[in-house]
Amino acid sequence: MKTTELESYLAERRQLVQEALARNLPPPDTYPPVVHQAMHYSLFAGGKRLRPILVLAAGEAVGSQPEPLLPAACAVEFIHTYSLIHDDLPAMDNDDYRRGRPTCHKVYGEAIALLAGDALLTLAFEVLSRIPATIPPERILRATRELAASAGSQGLIGGQVVDMEAEGQPVTLEKVNYIHNHKTGSLIRACLRLGGILGGAGEEQLALLTRYGEALGLAFQITDDILDITGDFSQTGKQGGVDAARGKATYPACLGVEASRQKAGELCAEAGALARALGPAAEPLELLAGFVLRRQG
Amino acid sequence: MKTTELESYLAERRQLVQEALARNLPPPDTYPPVVHQAMHYSLFAGGKRLRPILVLAAGEAVGSQPEPLLPAACAVEFIHTYSLIHDDLPAMDNDDYRRGRPTCHKVYGEAIALLAGDALLTLAFEVLSRIPATIPPERILRATRELAASAGSQGLIGGQVVDMEAEGQPVTLEKVNYIHNHKTGSLIRACLRLGGILGGAGEEQLALLTRYGEALGLAFQITDDILDITGDFSQTGKQGGVDAARGKATYPACLGVEASRQKAGELCAEAGALARALGPAAEPLELLAGFVLRRQG
Numbered sequence: 001m002k003t004t005e006l007e008s009y010l011a012e013r014r015q016l017v018q019e020a021l022a023r024n025l026p027p028p029d030t031y032p033p034v035v036h037q038a039m040h041y042s043l044f045a046g047g048k049r050l051r052p053i054l055v056l057a058a059g060e061a062v063g064s065q066p067e068p069l070l071p072a073a074c075a076v077e078f079i080h081t082y083s084l085i086h087d088d089l090p091a092m093d094n095d096d097y098r099r100g101r102p103t104c105h106k107v108y109g110e111a112i113a114l115l116a117g118d119a120l121l122t123l124a125f126e127v128l129s130r131i132p133a134t135i136p137p138e139r140i141l142r143a144t145r146e147l148a149a150s151a152g153s154q155g156l157i158g159g160q161v162v163d164m165e166a167e168g169q170p171v172t173l174e175k176v177n178y179i180h181n182h183k184t185g186s187l188i189r190a191c192l193r194l195g196g197i198l199g200g201a202g203e204e205q206l207a208l209l210t211r212y213g214e215a216l217g218l219a220f221q222i223t224d225d226i227l228d229i230t231g232d233f234s235q236t237g238k239q240g241g242v243d244a245a246r247g248k249a250t251y252p253a254c255l256g257v258e259a260s261r262q263k264a265g266e267l268c269a270e271a272g273a274l275a276r277a278l279g280p281a282a283e284p285l286e287l288l289a290g291f292v293l294r295r296q297g
Numbered sequence: 298m299k300t301t302e303l304e305s306y307l308a309e310r311r312q313l314v315q316e317a318l319a320r321n322l323p324p325p326d327t328y329p330p331v332v333h334q335a336m337h338y339s340l341f342a343g344g345k346r347l348r349p350i351l352v353l354a355a356g357e358a359v360g361s362q363p364e365p366l367l368p369a370a371c372a373v374e375f376i377h378t379y380s381l382i383h384d385d386l387p388a389m390d391n392d393d394y395r396r397g398r399p400t401c402h403k404v405y406g407e408a409i410a411l412l413a414g415d416a417l418l419t420l421a422f423e424v425l426s427r428i429p430a431t432i433p434p435e436r437i438l439r440a441t442r443e444l445a446a447s448a449g450s451q452g453l454i455g456g457q458v459v460d461m462e463a464e465g466q467p468v469t470l471e472k473v474n475y476i477h478n479h480k481t482g483s484l485i486r487a488c489l490r491l492g493g494i495l496g497g498a499g500e501e502q503l504a505l506l507t508r509y510g511e512a513l514g515l516a517f518q519i520t521d522d523i524l525d526i527t528g529d530f531s532q533t534g535k536q537g538g539v540d541a542a543r544g545k546a547t548y549p550a551c552l553g554v555e556a557s558r559q560k561a562g563e564l565c566a567e568a569g570a571l572a573r574a575l576g577p578a579a580e581p582l583e584l585l586a587g588f589v590l591r592r593q594g
Contacts, residue, residue, distance in 0.1 A: 153323060153329075157416045
């Protein structure tokens with residue numbers, strides 16, 4: 001598989017994910033329509049679908065077909081989207097733009113944005129519990145447990161709490177690592193583990209997928225920090241320099257841009273090596289590590 | 298079983314629930330502590346634990362022991378508590394008091410209250426997926442699906458959306474019924490169904506439990522509406538007359554207090570009859586219907 005083949009792999013998987021998301025989200029005219037419209041607005045806002053594709057790629061790396069993994073892929077994207085909606089609220093980061101469009105609460109108001117986020121989080125677990133009968137129910141319960149833990153108060157939410165508390169405080173690498181490994185890393189790690197668990201991975205394969213997810217997740221967030229400084233609005237869809245203006249705990253604030261780039265490069269190399277250890281079916285995961293390193297938005 | 302026996306049944310079950318809630322919630326010093334403290338603050342705020350007790354009573358009505366149902370009982374109380382925290386936020390009802398104490402965001406700030414609610418919702422599904430192996434996993438997945446649907450955009454959240462939209466609008470009985478049957482009724486109905494499903498109810502028993510839950514849920518919300526007008530702060534812990542001041546869609550606003558009382562009485566009588574049809578093990582459910590009708594807070 002070459003880089004051009006990765007592009008077509010990503011395009012095909014993204015298409016599967018888009019269709020599954022549309023199938024699993026109630027139509028926008030479902031009563032009461034305003035909250036369903038807000039859910040659609042934020043879910044179909046041009047996201048890259050990195051997380052659901054990681055679920056599929058992890059399952060495929062251990063021999064599964066992508067289709068039975070689609071409910072889990074949708075669940076992680078619902079959770080990712082809910083976390084963005086709540087994170088953008090005035091009580092949190094108070095962001096007006098996301099992916100180049102007004103944020104959910106700018107369009108639908110704070111109350112509906114709050115409830116649309118709640119509804120997406122809830123829907124994630126409804127959809128996960130509807131996984132086809134070809135997958136043993138014990139595996140689905142294990143995946144549910146792991147997804148909930150990764151999104152909870154000692155995972156994604158814990159990362160958001162520490163991120164907010166750290167604003168304007170002196171930045172330490174220890175704190176930045178905690179924030180990144182929880183706020184972003186926890187759900188990305190869960191994507192790899194969910195794909196593995198549902199795809200029938202052995203414990204050794206699952207350990208490789210887990211370490212891959214940890215390396216890729218941290219690399220992804222470091223490149224995000226760097227793009228906030230060096231990125232172009234037309235590609236990132238976000239106003240630049242926001243992190244620095246807010247005194248956010250970031251890698252460049254801690255180590256500078258160059259050392260941050262180097263760290264991201266090392267992590268992606270590590271992820272690539274872990275993917276190679278998983279064998280030929282993990283080739284998309286290997287190439288995805290390079291893709292994350294080169295990303296512009 | 299007499300009314301005094303109901304009191305001791307409720308006290309014993311409440312004790313089981315309290316212990317299970319404390320076991321299933323991370324301790325308040327768990328990192329990051331502020332969000333765990335906020336979760337504890339709202340969860341241990343003197344709630345009656347009606348919903349978790351309904352889960353246990355429904356399971357017991359179909360022959361289950363209460364203990365295996367405790368994770369599900371905790372899950373519904375986590376969801377109920379999250380919904381109160383979010384409902385009290387300034388962007389929603391903007392309430393300063395709940396059960397006689399300052400609301401979560403008055404103590405911990407809006408951002409932490411928002412995240413504590415998110416964390417309780419997430420924890421509900423984590424705990425539900427940890428149900429003991431004595432219950433078949435297919436039943437747990439069915440319970441997960443039903444709980445998520447009852448709490449989602451076409452259940453509890455849908456009710457909150459329509460409730461907000463209805464504020465200050467002309468009140469119709471149709472709209473009040475939609476709000477009550479979704480905002481409150483949906484989760485109460487789910488309590489009965491979860492207890493039944495996990496407890497091994499047959500479809501006929503499950504249908505009786507479902508209708509009981511629907512009748513009791515609506516009766517509960519009507520008595521809540523009435524207490525907002527006639528209740529005593531020392532017993533309700535809430536400021537009275539708030540619904541009317543806000544132009545909330547309520548039963549008394551629609552039918553007056555007396556006709557609302559009569560409706561609640563009819564619903565509780567119906568619930569009692571449904572419980573009797575379930576047989577002697579459903580006696581606590583039968584007496585609970587009378588308990589809801591007489592409640593003062």
